[in-house]
Ligand SMILES: Nc1ncnc2c1ncn2[C@@H]1O[C@H](COP(=O)(O)OP(=O)(O)OP(=O)(O)O)[C@@H](O)[C@H]1O
């Protein structure tokens with residue numbers, strides 16, 4: 001049984017087509033990675049998945065139910081949670097306030113206290129900054145808060161858009177570990193430029209290029225690192 | 238000494254009124270980014286409905302108050318649905334909604350004129366009698382407003398800072414997409430914010446109806462005062478609005494004492510311009 | 525000049541010879557005044573993209589300039605018309621100082637607050653302005669021996685039409701000049717225009733001042749013609765009426781608001797004459813404004829353009 005089934009998704013912004021015919025499934029128990037050159041539609045795909053944008057063609061099923069064109073709040077309520085690329089969150093709110101509020105849906109509110117403790121355990125830096133305003137957080141801390149808020153939504157599938165964007169190697173490592181731990185309890189769909197991280201966290205990776213999936217990497221056909229890098233740069237040329 | 242105290246007390250009354258007038262406007266602005274020009278007209282409708290229920294219907298002041306607030310709440314939700322919602326996401330949304338809410342103001346004022354006529358009306362005071370605070374005399378109704386305003390504002394603050402729904406209003410105001418991705422229903426939140434802002438307008442209108450004559454243009458001056466307070470505070474948070482109301486209320490009382498009634502509005506306007514030029518985001522705003 | 529404007533002007537020029545009753549002429553005169561107000565407002569609103577809500581303040585400046593100059597100071601009524609243009613331009617300059625630095629909603633609020641403060645000032649300085657009652661019996665226009673009050677508004681009609689024609693030529697010339705083009709560039713892309721060396725502040729100040737001159741003159745004419753000056757001109761009623769003319773006519777078109785001014789003014793006057801409609805007409809105008817914003821954001825001018833475009837394609 002597949003948890004997410006994206007079929008023939010296409011669309012873009014106004015008259016600009018970004019995605020053409022993307023088909024993708026996420027089986028229960030696996031973590032999926034997406035990578036590809038800048039501006040080729042990864043974020044757009046995630047935005048359509050979480051309801052922030054409406055695809056002009058195709059369907060999306062989550063957990064066997066059609067969510068194409070549903071509102072973001074409905075989709076979150078059903079358990080598909082998306083953390084945006086470079087999310088600035090709520091500048092005037094404190095860390096603890098943001099996390100408490102993030103458990104907004106009825107399903108998320110049940111067991112919120114326990115989940116809050118888990119988030120603090122996962123990201124001790126957040127625990128040290130409970131009262132600090134989000135606008136004064138560093139990029140890495142904000143990224144943690146973003147992921148922490150997503151966890152507070154009680155996700156049944158967590159969709160992450162470039163969680164390590166702009167982070168130092170050390171923070172990246174910290175975050176990678178956190179993501180591995182999260183993946184033990186929640187399936188992940190991760191967009192990431194850092195292929196090392198993708199290989200460490202996800203079981204299967206797809207290459208998105210010009211709004212299409214052009215290549216898939218699974219455990220059985222793993223190319224070596226150099227090959228991936230070549231794919232990457234070759235793709236851009 | 239005694240004039241100073243009397244001025245301080247009248248400043249306090251003004252500040253309380255201005256804070257009430259501006260709080261609903263500020264709430265709608267911070268949540269939706271809409272500057273509701275119909276805010277004053279909603280106060281007027283609240284006062285008229287309260288008057289009709291309590292004086293014409295003979296049901297008394299409290300049912301009047303409830304009816305007034307309920308009516309403006311419903312009107313607020315309707316205004317949001319018909320005049321704001323169609324324009325979400327448009328490039329000039331802020332400016333378009335200025336015009337649609339201005340149109341709403343005209344519709345409300347002229348409808349009131351048709352329904353209630355131009356004759357002056359007045360609500361009975363919530364409490365009769367006067368109160369003398371070491372020489373400074375104000376009506377008990379005004380004293381009630383001074384006591385009630387902070388209570389209402391604290392309740393509003395508690396709501397927006399302590400309850401999940403209240404927090405979701407602030408979240409939507411700060412980042413709509415991020416709020417939606419937490420499961421917050423953004424369109425519903427907009428309607429809620431508008432309804433709540435309009436309810437505050439209605440409540441303010443009913444309170445005003447006890448100290449001013451109720452006419453279709455009852456809301457014009459309060460709208461402008463609310464506007465000045467909100468700009469002065471920096472279109473930001475509730476706290477900034479309350480702070481600005483205090484500053485303006487006090488400044489007005491003392492300016493009337495020193496400059497006289499005539500030049501006070503002008504002086505306040507100049508102060509406003511100075512604040513805007515020196516601190517474009519308001520006195521308490523962040524750049 | 526396109527043929528429609530020329531034809532319109534031709535009709536208006538010969539009209540008083542056929543329409544001899546002074547009431548109809550009176551309506552036309554007021555329509556001309558509104559057309560001047562709406563089209564000049566369009567210069568700052570549509571072209572400069574400045575959300576200026578203070579235009580009725582410029583008009584009111586003209587009204588009170590004429591009233592005070594002609595009645596209190598004894599200036600010849602004819603002279604008060606250019607004088608009103610000058611004081612309105614000066615007022616615009618004062619407003620422009622803070623407005624040029626502000627953006628979006630702040631421009632609305634400051635200009636709006638300014639017009640309200642002007643209203644307060646007029647109300648409070650009653651020894652000069654007559655306060656809430658306003659000023660009455662302002663001297664009428666007289667050129668040589670020709671008395672304008674005795675010709676069934678024949679002369680006033682041509683003075684008002686002359687003002688409208690001058691104002692329209694001025695606006696069309698201005699919007700087609702390099703200055704007008706730079707305003708459009710600024711409105712559509714501030715950064716780009718700034719990078720091209722267009723000074724944002726200077727352009728805004730100029731646009732505001734340039735759009736105040738004719739409303740000021742129209743205001744002076746208005747006072748001299750009606751022989752009264754009333755603070756009512758600063759009310760929400762005037763504001764929304766003129767705003768609806770600009771919006772329904774179509775912003776950034778100049779001629780759109782002129783045509784809309786005629787249409788809306790005559791429509792509301794007709795309604796005003798209908799029993800039970802005196803207040804209701806404002807509601808109708810407000811609803812029309814909302815409908816245009818919702819369904820035809822370019823105003824009626826844009827609808828006509830689209831219509832024309834389709835026609836041309838068929839040909
Ligand atoms: N709001 C928008 N309006 C118009 N075009 C947009 C908008 N957002 C994104 N685009 C365009 O859509 C294309 C795909 O963008 P998208 O953000 O999906 O790329 P991406 O693969 O996530 O890139 P990156 O790796 O840089 O995050 C880009 O060409 C981008 O410029």
Ligand SMILES: [Mg+2]
Nearest residue numbers: 042043044085
């Ligand atoms: Mg992206």
